[in-house]
Amino acid sequence: MGCIQLFEDYLPKRPYHTDDLISGLKINKKEKAKLARLVQPNGPTHRYWMVFDLDRSDAGMHWDNVGAPAPNLIARNPANGHAHLLYLLQTPVRTASDGKTGPLRYAAAVEAGLRSRLGADRGYSGLICKNPINSHWMVHQWRDDAYTLDDLADYIDLTPEKAKEKPVEDYGLGRNCILFDELRAWAYKAIRQGWPTYERWLKACLDRATGYNINFTTPLDISEVKHTAKSVAKWTHRNFNRGTFDDYIARTHTSRIQAVRGKKGGKANGKTKREQGIAMLQSGASVQQIMKKVQVTKKTVYNWKKSK
Known part of the structure; x- marks a missing residue:
């Protein structure tokens, strides 16, 4: 299946679209919106395409000149050469906040790195793009296969670990x-x-x-x-x-108390468990009594008996 067909398949059910930005955006069913010159490529919850805006006359081949990966699709303005470069993701990135934040942060870092390498317009919102289905644009398909994030990251020397360290940019x-x-x-x-x-x-x-x-x-x-x-x-x-917050506070309070006790070596009345156990041995308490009182194993009590 060609990338242009995939572009149509992945369009949102009711995308934004227009033939002229001056007249504003409209929302319609995909069947009508896909005929417009400009259309919304990604829905609000998933990112299928990374789209970059290059406002330069050589936008169609600029990616090759700067060592960037080949776009899956390029939709180019025949009047001035300006273009949108579209990269298809093998696994769409969920942009809604109920998705995993790790892949989203990785994708954001990859996108920012590619934008920088391409010299793409930082002010481009990504909401709509030149529609490769529409014959008004010069469209070229450079690659059939979708990219993984790792594939794209290879061109900007970025690993998931490095992506976590990079500050998130106010872009894309x-x-x-x-x-x-x-x-x-x-x-x-x-x-x-x-x-x-x-x-x-x-x-x-x-x-x-x-x-x-x-x-x-x-x-x-x-x-x-x-x-x-x-x-x-x-x-x-x-x-x-x-209710859940009160339970959370209670659990947190209990955990803190236990942590403090653990740091003190299980002290009670200023004495460690070992000191308590030895004192009870000296007073004639049985092993079972000490185990129950101090909450230790039989082996521990016998070790105390040997050392006292």
């Missing part, structure tokens, strides 16, 4: 990481201030997420913001209610 998939991290950090504390109903909590999470989003140089589409807000709201409301 990095925005999804930043939004999720900031929103959940706020939510863990904010939900305890009154334990709101789910409807009120969802609105609060969406308002907060929207506030974070507008601080990005190029904000995410509102559909992505809504998905992240809903995921965080749903998880925190289910796991952080008054």
Whole structure:
């Protein structure tokens, strides 16, 4: 199956689309939207394509000049040579916050590295791209096979371990990481201030997420913001209610007490278990009594008997 057919197959059910950015974006069913010159390649929850915007007359071959991987598809403007380069991912990256954060962070680091190597437009939001299905563009397919993240990372000397060390950039998939991290950090504390109903909590999470989003140089589409807000709201409301929080505090308090006791070597009344056991031996207590009282094994008590 060719990449152009895959592009059509992976289009969202109701993508944004337009023939002219000046007239604004529309939303329609895929069957109609796929005919437009510009269309949304990825939905709000999964990233099938990494898309880069090159505003230069030699955009069609610039990737080869800088040692970048061959794009699966290039859709090029016949008037000025500017192009969108599309890389198909073998495993789509889940961008919603209920997905695993590790692959998302890795993908964000790979994307940022490729953008830098290609010299692609940092201000490009990625929401819509030149539609390779539409005959208005000069379209070329350079590669049939989809890329793994590791395949792409080879071109920028990046491993998953290095990706974890790199700061997340306010660009592309990095925005999804930043939004999720900031929103959940706020939510863990904010939900305890009154334990709101789910409807009120969802609105609060969406308002907060929207506030974070507008601080990005190029904000995410509102559909992505809504998905992240809903995921965080749903998880925190289910796991952080008054009852579960009280249980959490109690467990934490018990764990801290046990940790302190462990650091003290199991002291009681200022004495270690060994000191207690030897004192009980000296007072004539039996091995069974000491085992039960001090909570140690029979072998330990016998060792104390030998050393006293």
